[in-house]
Amino acid sequence: MRYHGRINPPLAPTRHHIPVLEIPAMPDHYDALILGAGPAGGGVASRLAKAGLNVAMTDSGPYGGTCPLTGCNPKKVLLGPADLSQMAAHMKGKGIICKPSVNWQELMAFKRTFTEPIPERAFKAYSQEGVTTLTGGGRFTGPDSVEIDGRELTADNIFICTGVRARPLSFPGAEHLIDNAGFLDMDELPEHIVLVGGGYIAMEFAAIAHYCGARVTVLQRSDAILRGFDNELSGLLMQAMRDAGITLLLNAPVQFVDKNGGRLRVCYGEEGNESVIADAVVNCAGRVPNIETLNLEAAGVETGPKGVQVKPTMQSVSNPKVWAVGDVADTPYELTPTAVLEAEVAVANVLDPAANRKADYTGIPTSCFTLPPLAACGLTVAQAAKQGIPHTVITQDLPSKFPWKRLGEQYGRSKVILDANREYILGAHILGHNAEEMINLFAMAIRNRISLDTLHSTYWAYPTCGYYIQYLVKE
Numbered sequence: 001m002r003y004h005g006r007i008n009p010p011l012a013p014t015r016h017h018i019p020v021l022e023i024p025a026m027p028d029h030y031d032a033l034i035l036g037a038g039p040a041g042g043g044v045a046s047r048l049a050k051a052g053l054n055v056a057m058t059d060s061g062p063y064g065g066t067c068p069l070t071g072c073n074p075k076k077v078l079l080g081p082a083d084l085s086q087m088a089a090h091m092k093g094k095g096i097i098c099k100p101s102v103n104w105q106e107l108m109a110f111k112r113t114f115t116e117p118i119p120e121r122a123f124k125a126y127s128q129e130g131v132t133t134l135t136g137g138g139r140f141t142g143p144d145s146v147e148i149d150g151r152e153l154t155a156d157n158i159f160i161c162t163g164v165r166a167r168p169l170s171f172p173g174a175e176h177l178i179d180n181a182g183f184l185d186m187d188e189l190p191e192h193i194v195l196v197g198g199g200y201i202a203m204e205f206a207a208i209a210h211y212c213g214a215r216v217t218v219l220q221r222s223d224a225i226l227r228g229f230d231n232e233l234s235g236l237l238m239q240a241m242r243d244a245g246i247t248l249l250l251n252a253p254v255q256f257v258d259k260n261g262g263r264l265r266v267c268y269g270e271e272g273n274e275s276v277i278a279d280a281v282v283n284c285a286g287r288v289p290n291i292e293t294l295n296l297e298a299a300g301v302e303t304g305p306k307g308v309q310v311k312p313t314m315q316s317v318s319n320p321k322v323w324a325v326g327d328v329a330d331t332p333y334e335l336t337p338t339a340v341l342e343a344e345v346a347v348a349n350v351l352d353p354a355a356n357r358k359a360d361y362t363g364i365p366t367s368c369f370t371l372p373p374l375a376a377c378g379l380t381v382a383q384a385a386k387q388g389i390p391h392t393v394i395t396q397d398l399p400s401k402f403p404w405k406r407l408g409e410q411y412g413r414s415k416v417i418l419d420a421n422r423e424y425i426l427g428a429h430i431l432g433h434n435a436e437e438m439i440n441l442f443a444m445a446i447r448n449r450i451s452l453d454t455l456h457s458t459y460w461a462y463p464t465c466g467y468y469i470q471y472l473v474k475e
């Protein structure tokens, strides 16, 4: 029997191309069927196929998922010139005489050299690994059966790896907003851009747009940004971004958006009495799981507001044939490394159910790629206090230390949480140039319980930021 994968409309507007391939004859039953070909689904599919299982994977959009197409990687490419521009601003009067200007069209063309080859490359790579690669959205028809494009497949294990998408907003005029995919693929840099929200995506996009030359307004509905990060450091980041010229408004819920000539009027505040005129408005108001179209009731799969409810083994709490991995699973993180971690855990449990492997999130690092970046790993001070863990906090200002001073950095701070005996690191929080790299060293120390003695007996390259870690863990 021959199967022709159908090209479904992608979830969000995208330029990516789904290859139309003749799929070889395929059975109706698989050892594993995976819905979603992002880092989570791909991680599961590759590992199970390598272990010799009969695996099929489908995606309703382009292969690759959010991270390489509309998330981590394109964002980091756009951040390159923004980073240079920020550095030049800090070095003004210290040897730099002109401000770099960014050619957005050229930058976008460069970004597309990363994103455009991904879907076809990923599709082919999984096929070559022995995965039956399908296209089309999956929809459960029973506890172990899924319909894809009119055809029913059954599997011993079904993996939900469908990710998350921008939260639909309900205020009038919400249809005028673009999402992360739209922002990261804009043909022109708008003169004035409004970002709705105050989390990772809003802050990162604010840094990119501002340092690439746009006027930026962030409208955050609550009284803080970047919840979950250390409050003092996120407050300092807010100060740094405001000083750089970004308008960052707290307690500013958007009430409605309407068209004003060729531009958009964004009305915000409790009564909607305040307004700004913008050329683009971006929905950065959090993410919701892609589960509505899966017909999970047919499979008896329980869900909550954060997605599919799973045991620490990544198995559904209500259907032992179903697993959920990555952003769509109701677990503590929505990050690429944790999607991979969860894929490893689920695969280990499918291959050896007696292993009963559980997801362990100890020492997962995260970085918000703002300018300056804010990175974190392990406990915050508030969490250590709430959990009643005796601890010591060591705070250091970075701009006075050589690696940051030589770059003219004005904002930077580290906060390291040690156990009460000052033997081990419980948490690390860094705001400043290179924070996103330094946090990896803290992650290694926290996850592997490396003692401060060992850190102190390590010799670091001088004069790197890493060299200064020894000073960040002592007063």
Ligand SMILES: Cc1cc2nc3c(=O)[nH]c(=O)nc-3n(C[C@H](O)[C@H](O)[C@H](O)COP(=O)(O)OP(=O)(O)OC[C@H]3O[C@@H](n4cnc5c(N)ncnc54)[C@H](O)[C@@H]3O)c2cc1C
Binding pocket: 011, 035, 036, 037, 038, 039, 040, 041, 058, 059, 060, 061, 062, 063, 064, 065, 066, 067, 068, 070, 071, 072, 073, 075, 136, 137, 138, 139, 161, 162, 163, 164, 180, 201, 290, 293, 294, 325, 326, 327, 328, 334, 335, 336, 337, 339, 369
């Ligand atoms: C702007 C942005 C920047 C980010 N930056 C970072 C970063 O710097 N570092 C980091 O660690 N994380 C970052 N993330 C998060 C990271 O992208 C995600 O954690 C990661 O992609 C999760 O992988 P996933 O496979 O679970 O989901 P996804 O990558 O979203 O993949 C899900 C796949 O499922 C498909 N799908 C959806 N519904 C169906 C269906 N019914 N049937 C079949 N397929 C379906 C989708 O088309 C998609 O391909 C960022 C996210 C965004 C939005």
Ligand SMILES: NC(=O)c1ccc[n+]([C@@H]2O[C@H](COP(=O)([O-])OP(=O)(O)OC[C@H]3O[C@@H](n4cnc5c(N)ncnc54)[C@H](O)[C@@H]3O)[C@@H](O)[C@H]2O)c1
Binding pocket: 167, 196, 197, 198, 199, 200, 201, 202, 204, 220, 221, 222, 225, 226, 254, 284, 285, 286, 287, 333, 334, 335, 366, 367, 368, 369
């Ligand atoms: N560098 C990174 O690793 C990176 C970058 C981007 C995204 N991500 C991942 O993606 C996830 C999603 O990012 P995000 O920025 O969308 O979410 P977020 O959870 O970080 O922030 C959501 C923001 O939207 C606001 N908000 C929520 N509901 C709202 C509403 N109805 N109206 C207006 N504002 C509202 C919240 O107050 C918050 O400020 C992150 O939690 C993170 O796990 C990671």
